Amino acid sequence: MPSKRTARIGALTVATICSTVSAVVLTSPAEAESIRIHDIQGTTRTSPLVGQQVTGVEGIVTGVRTYGSRGFWIQDTRADADPATSEGVFVFTSSRPTVAVGDAVTVSGTVGEFVPGGTSSGNQSVTQITRPTITVVSSGNAVPAATVIDTKSVPKKYAPAGDPAAAGSVNGLTLAPAEYALDHYESLEGMNVQVSDTRVVGATDPFTELWVTVKPRENDNRRGGTVYDSYSSQNTGRLQIQSLGAVADFPKANVGDTLKGTTAGPLDYNQFGGYTLVANQLGTLKQGGLERETTVKQARGELAVATYNVENLDPSDASFADHAAAITHHLRSPDIVALEEIQDNNGATNDGTVAADRTVTKLVDAIKAAGGPAYEWRSIDPVNLADGGEPGGNIRQVFLFNPERVSFTDRAGGDATTAVGVTQEDGEARLTVSPGRVDPANAAWTNSRKPLAGEFSFQGKTVFVIANHFASKGGDQALHSEFQPPKRSSETQRHLQATVVNTFVKQILAKDKKAAVIALGDINDFEFSETTELLEDGGALWSAVKSLPKYERYSYVFQGNTQVLDQILVSRSVRRADGFEYDSVHTNSEFNDQISDHDPQVLRFEP
Template sequence: MPSKSSSRLAALTVAAVCTAAPLALPAPAHADSVRIHDLQGTTRISPYAGQQVTGVTGIVTGVRTYGSSRGFWIQDPDPDADPATSEGIFVFTSSTPKGVAVGDAVTVSGTVTEYVPGGTASGNQSVTEITRPAFTVTSSGNPLPAPTVIDARSVPSAYTANGSLNALPLRPGTYALDHYESLEGMNVQVRDTRVVGATDPYTELWVTVKPWEHRNRRGGTVYGSYDSQNTGRVQIQSLGPAADFPDANVGDRLTGPTTGPLDFNQYGGYTLVARELGTLESRGLQRETTRRQSKHELAVATYNVENLDPGDSTFAAHADAIVNNLRSPDIVSLEEIQDNNGSTDDGTVAADQTLTRLVDAIEAAGGPRYEWRAIDPADKADGGEPGGNIRQAFLFNPERVSFVDRPGGDATTPVGVTKVRGKAALTHSPGRVDPTSAAFTDSRKPLAGEFTFRGRTVIVIANHFSSKGGDQSLTSHNQPPARSSETQRHLQAKAVHDFTAKILKTQKNANVIALGDINDFEFSETTRILEGENTLWSAIKSLPRSERYSYVYQGNSQVLDQILISPSIRSFSYDSVHINAEFHDQISDHDPQILRFRP
């Protein structure tokens, strides 16, 4: 649930699985002729962790020959009667395993290791593995153990117990995370599942085995509360060639069986690594188009354009989205505008070429000739992709709206509030809100601008709060997971709230809009602080709960982008325009938001 810089990392699943250290374990002991279910035990930590074992037998159910986590899975075809003990385990060979194939019966010796993808500080659960193995193939062409079916009936509705899960006995009939953990390394199967997270560039997608769990009308699964987890989500990868992986959008279906070992990785949690993929059935999801604003309505939008710089090939697509899907809003707050040479780290901070190229593309697509306003950041001071110097910027249609220019705004000078002819006004326009505050260290500074529409003043504050990078995952062994990134966002929210409160103290009925990539949910503490007491209100909450989302992460459709309004803005329409987050060929990972109202 991070911004783009961290969500890019979330796709590096396979390559990152074995880059971290194992749990600290006692000195190795030795055990003869144990079974896989003995090694897995009835908790998340093997009772044999750190011990040398010999004579572990099983049938090979999958071989992984790519990435850093190379090896194979084996499963005991003769299970015990305890549903808490997995019958499968991963054998980590480091290099490409040779002389072993699916269907081989093998005998394995090695060290039982609890491996934590991402390192122990990540809070991720560990994977029970046999490392430094020696193995012997005793026969080939054996039938595989029948896959365990994961479906709506088998996965409990309760997500997990609270506390540190590692020492707790698994209760697979009670908790969803325990159910998945009890199948770690086993041959599993899902059938006729709906896609809830589109195929990403790293050949991964997400499905749900619970068709009606928080479903929205476009086929996604909505994440609407910390206490209402989507237990049916499973990540799908493939043991086959990347070229054969389907290009799926949200709402599509994988028909028939998808079968393979159940893995656990750093970013996706429990993942079915498919030996057999279902057939993609497209449901023809279409990109949305909002309505055009009326003559008397001011249309204000926010759009994270994902690290846009002059070297990108997406200008025409973004222009088409702004002109045709957003219907040429009067004001557009853009997030992640990079400097003129993108990620090249040479001290360049100006973004005039980036913004001019976008303005030209919009006009070429049949839109208005927008003007733009922005403030260049100090070099390497605003976070994001190194060298990119991302910032917010305003586009506005001068045929419909005017920008009130007041000089003096720069990277470090804070904008203030004054009174002009009895109305609240900005001391600098554009200006940056509290840019030297610790709240915005290594993060984007809010950009405030003063606009007039049909003689009415509207103050707009464009935001891009710090990302969720560093938070523990929803599958962390700590429950609820720690959300350390909230600390800075709370400070940022308070700064923007307090600035808005100054405006409203100066003019009680001022039209103020704070919008952008808030990087947090509409139900979060960040949003509560930003709203305050009758200062701002997140307008996405005017939508039905099932329609509140702007981003899809790990199969959860969720809110990161918001438009918040002051109390004087009473009559409005709001639209989350779904053009990106649900699609495999997205030009950004965020969906734009638009608000229309009469000032």
């Protein structure tokens, strides 16, 4: 799961606000009287005047930001003829700006390049004027007409390939705004822009932002989202929307809703979404009527197995009743539920506590109160601070199972550091410990959750279930990165983890090639990724989400892209079983009032 944001002010962190980037200074000084905004912006992503003092830069104020990275945007009314040069720029004041929209101003200061998130993030930079001296020439002027961003204006290609001589950076490349979407947005950086009648593809989040698309037919699905189904399907029409107005006035939108009419304001760039329309005019929210999905109840002879990331659940949370309702009603009380992100009994308090019995018991009791089964559970407490996640939280996977339908085969000896093995008895595979952890000492699991393996019996037939929570995507370069294609550094660890799980599954199948094996959980990677390929290696497993149409393959929405992170992978005997049916149950990811950022997944089959 991508890393969560903390210590945030408005749309930017304090660390981001203070971060600036220096670049090469021109050898010859710029002539102040001739400098206009398009001269400062230039034809690449970084200004040709970085580090230089400029004076008398003229513009009309188009937007004022009084929070976070405080400052204002100005735009030149005398545009040049080059489509690659922006006519707008941000003036960073640090303190609350004293200008107003419609003011004609002249600005003197230093040209800089600001990288949201810092240079190590790989993000692009924002050209700005810092340490400004501002003169208001007149007030009440008309704001330059907003440039329309729509299906026709945004190219189909996402980004150019970066310069190999510059480690893949696109910063030095001349912008081609008619050819690449990222170049088109960059050519409008700081300018007044507008979108109209845009569909929401990323619900309003706690940081008062949402995502829309200006290309309603681009990889769209029946619930209003935009599907990310390959590394080359970045979805060029996505744009983040924030607001310069009051937080209370920001719409609470779900995927599939529409911002009717015009949404307009300066085009910014930030670390949490790249190019962002910071609106001083917001369209009117028209609700699309999206409802939470409910899966089909399993038949008497069908086994229902689910995975559900409950997002750092601990006893202090207020979401237990909601999670219980989701499991009982929307998932229809699966026989086995693999939970991810169950925290210890005092949550993020870092005092050495690792037990999570209070957390799980509270959830089990809530499910029973909601009309669900009296689930029993199995898990293994991790070594303190060894499994990553929120510091002090000690997240782990937990099996819930309905004892009226399924029995758990307990074999003593499993603990945080003991590896589960596989033996054979009467021609069938057996786990040496149950529950047990898969190769917990392997370096693949450093600061990451170790897989939890359990042996279950359903109507006299053995089913092996392996609950996983692979390493997060934290540290990966964003799709909108300065580096193209962006580097996915986090997948190195997931590849190692996938290999370990695949090896363990093969050990089971070596003892019984017809064994029913299910490896499931928050894989933190896509169904088309190399991580999934390594899990499937040799035909040991197959990702069941691929049984769905492409438009239905998603469990998570990130920056307006609906995508797969949660998966259920199955051995051949499960895939070929009667009644095989997979469902990604969309209860969270598309909604502004989500109780988790993941959608649960359910598999039904007859063992």
